[in-house]
Amino acid sequence: MSEAAPQPIRFLLSDMDGTLLRADHSLSQRTIEAVRSLREAGVLFSLATGRPPRAMRQQIEALGVDLPTAAFNGGTIVNPDGSLLVAHHLPATAALTALALFADRPDVEIWVFSGDDWLLKDPHGPMVPREQHGLGYPPVVVDSFEPYLERISKIVAASDNTELLIELEARLLPQVDGMAQVSRSQPVYLDVTALEANKGTALVTLAEHLGVPLAQTAAIGDGGNDPAMFHCAGLSIAMGQAPEEIRRQADVVTGSNSEDGVAQAIERYILPR
Structure with a gap:
């Protein structure tokens, strides 16, 4: 301060x-x-x-x-x-690490932002309407995030389970130390972005x-x-x-x-x- x-x-x-x-x-x-x-x-x-x-x-x-x-x-x-x-784009190694940690968690939605595109696999997630209202445009549904690995601007883990996001933040930080920034921009959003x-x-x-x-x-x-x-x-x-x-x-x-x-x-x- x-x-x-x-x-x-x-x-x-x-x-x-x-x-x-x-x-x-x-x-x-x-x-x-x-x-x-x-x-x-x-x-x-x-x-x-x-x-x-x-x-x-x-x-x-x-x-x-x-x-x-x-x-x-x-x-x-x-x-x-x-x-x-x-x-600044997220390094592919850091992106893969974050995506692997967030995967297969039923109460976490994974969103990837590449340029102006909001990418996700499940358009029916409970947090999607809130985000669409805030952004003012709909997501792009994809089968895989792999084609975007070299140009990811941000990954978001979204969940109403704030305690889980705090836990995921603590687990991810040491795994991407020196490669990426990890912070909760809002209680329900855990953001992963480039180190810079x-x-x-x-x-x-x-x-x-x-x-x-x-x-x-x-x-x-x-x-x-x-x-x-x-x-x-x-x-x-x-x-x-x-x-x-x-x-x-x-x-x-x-x-x-x-x-x-x-x-x-x-x-x-x-x-x-």
Whole structure:
């Protein structure tokens, strides 16, 4: 966790699900207006999420984001024109290790993201409707993930059994150490991405690209993939509903996503600077 500094914030990087977005994946009008106020004050604003680039477009348009955005926990950074600024794929060895660990578990659904494609073998999994609603597009059903091994952006183990995902995370981490990142982006999602794919690296890359010192950046989020950017930002902000271990790693805590916590943070901690 970085120390809060009295410097003006020139760039805010925000998580999406559980942070900017409410539980129904919508943006509140107050949040839209708060981001507009940021932009009018000359503060740069962008997004960092575990989502694929295609699943960010509606929010990018609604918020008027005109900067590069970070998808797949920072594994892919996309310019406003759709071109790639950064792209990191999961090593095939790490992908095979994760897929083998998650296989044949009746309460775990395995999803593979390759570019903008959401790939799965079972389209009838109980978690699929939720993900399709959040992403805004349907999955591609495949018989095997093998043809995609050289271009996997993210693997997700999805389950309502949070304790099982915690166990799988603990088991997978030492198996892919030095090869991949493993984190629970949400309580029901365990993400596996390239080693270079983390929001901290994304924040550093974007700040450098924009010419903003890290001391004048802020980051806000709620999940296990967000402390990586907390540790790099000049000001780190946790959402009110975030687990205690996430809140502990932030400089300040704002309201929950159901209470327009992002807007509260902008109004209280960023604009006054």
